[in-house]
Amino acid sequence: MAASCVWKSCDQDRKKAACESAVVVQFSNGNLKNTDHVDFSLYRNIDVNNPRKKSRRIVVAETERLSYVANNFGPESLKCNTLCKYYVGVLDRKTKRMEVHNAQLFNMHPIIPGEYIPEDKTSKSIATSYREKVDSLIEAFGTNKQKRALNSRRLNLVGSEALHNAVAKAADGIIEQRGVEALEQDVAQSQAQNDVMHHLPPCYADASRPEDVYPFDELLSPVEYAALEEAGCKLADLSTEELQKMEQEGSPKTVLLLLQTLPMNAEARECQARCAWYLGQLIKLSHQKRNINRKAFGEGCPRVVHNKIMRTFTIEVFNSGRLQSMVPTSMRVKLAAHCLALLLHVGQWTADLTLLQRDLGLTDTKMVEVAKSMGLRLSRRYPGVGDVLDIPGLEEEHRLATLELPLVKYDQSRRRHKRKKMS
Template identity: 45%
Template sequence: MAAATWRYRGDLEAERPAALVRFANGRLRSPESLRFTVYRSRDTAHPRKRHRRILVSETERLCYVGHNFGSGVMRCNSLCRYFVGVLDKDSGQMEVYNAEMFNMQPLLSDNLIPDDTKDYQKKSYREKVDLCIEAFGTSKQKRALSSRRMNAVGNDIVSTAVTKAAANIIDAKGVTALMQDVAQDDVQTISAFLPPCHEDADRPEHVYKFEDILSPTEYEALRVPAAALASATAEDIAKKAEERSHCSFVLEELKFLPADEKSRDRKARCLWFLDTLIKFSHLKVIKKKHPMGPECPHIISRKLMKNFTSLTYNNGSVQNLVSASMKAKITAYVILLALHINNFQTDLTILQNDMKLQESRILDIAKALRLKISKAKGGLGLEKDQNHKLGTLSLPLPMQKAPAGQRKRKKIN
């Protein structure tokens, strides 16, 4: 036989070196009868995943699995290179190929029972994806899966505890008492945004003090912007109505300014601030430092931003928002200003339309203010046959009642 020569061929097949296997639990009696199946990663574009392979072999007694990735992989593959030589005895030529070592471990699992495939088919898509992540996922994916499962267990525990606690409360108090508590909570939620109520007052003007709505300093700051309203003539009022520069309530009250200079100035200041509050309630996100314009005094702008907006976070920045609760607060202050202007009786329907509210909403706020609600006919800008709701602040104050929507739900239950 001629002297042997060798030639390096690289991989046995494209991207697939030869496999050298060793069995972790001993030697096989009939190794020639074994058949091997190779599974390759489909992610051929990924530089690390495209070389992942799983080698499977099955004997009469056991099934063996080996892989070249993960925690159980043999370290020798990263420290050494293996080759396989195939010698042609006639020509003396040896073909040398790349090789990779696989440590075949016996798979001791009940999942090999054929009936288990039925259980697998019943699993949801999410559960099947989780099984794939357990077998082939990256470390980051496995950590995310573990975290999600822990959160799910925690949520189940909390949900069970809340359900049990709710059942105990219902058994102890009863459904009727709980519905009354919910109705009372709704009244208290609205009441949290109201100015201080002095229930022991001996006169209506002392129930909600004017100083709690406008401080003396704020009232003084309104002198300049309100001067144009105080000096408005009939022609000026008609022009303002045509331009709709003010709300309907203000335009109507401008027709009845007192002749006395001090009373006229006071009413003009209240009307200017009331009109500003209504315009401010129509905003949503406040993006300007002075949203009501340069003619609005700085102390009033600061009052609007501090007392009638909520802070919110959006895209990493802080914004001022006129939320639903803040609009309820503005509505309460508008109603109280209108009461001080009109001798503690005002048309709620006109204010409702100016503020673009539902009737039930403004009535709920009026009742939280302890007003007596009555009906009246006609009104500015409305159909003559439409019922108007009047709110009157009088003593003694009526008892607080649950909002109408809550009472309706209580009757249904």
């Protein structure tokens, strides 16, 4: 009767150290018959804190005639390691126990002595050199079908090179006519405009009503709006002395203006108070830089609102062996656009750009660019016109943004031409 064997995973053995994955190699130019005259070496990446590099391995095989190298990263690595999971079993004939180890497959490529590859060459040049060798073999020993395919590929390569030369010649002509500085300014302005458009809130330019252009539910969902009930009630019940204390503590002037102009209608008053609290959190977030956590929003921030802000306005970066949340410069533009859209809803489709720009710490040019990208009509409020509240800074000349239908379409090319002419 055959003896029974026991299957055992190496991860379950507490007496051993952490198991290294077994290595299964195959040679690209043949099969290995005698392993006694081959020396294998395994190298690992020393950066164990980086999750992308700590699993990188290089296998080297030394023989009397050739050396072979393989790795599990880069374009030459086998894709099957990411698609499947491999195991290797080691049977102990005495104890009849089999240890099962994780395994990785490596494809060994020979390194021909005498070939020198400069250090400044990239993997693309290496691949090109290999392609040239294969092409020379096809020319000498290939079939007629392979030779026709080779000629066709070379003709296409000649055509692409001719096209590249024509494009390069045309680009040189444009550079001579306009100059490098003018082209760099056009590219920078186009990229800035695309970045701003990418971070705008959802816009429906064909809407028939102003409230449908930037829907309120896209800025604050019904669930998030309901979660702000307690925070909004506290702001709505603040006294004059408490508002003055907030002003002395450096609270955003945009939030103070909303709290000092709360409407008498109960529903509108509650809506404006909730928006003022949410707006204050967005302005506070714009001044945060790195390692943002829940404590940065205070104790009264609902979890659903906190998750929405972190998901929408922050990104995760890898730093010092852990993930951290931060607000990059591009997200500050997104914050400005969402704050402006929220102010339009509570301000009868008019918002004070100057106050918002100062609270967010943006430049006046960037704030105007955001407003124009949103299709808003710009105007100015001069001192002495309208009711002046007891907030420092409102007695100055301020820039206003108004949402009117149809949305204003600003001509970017005309603006660039005017700046170029003035310079």
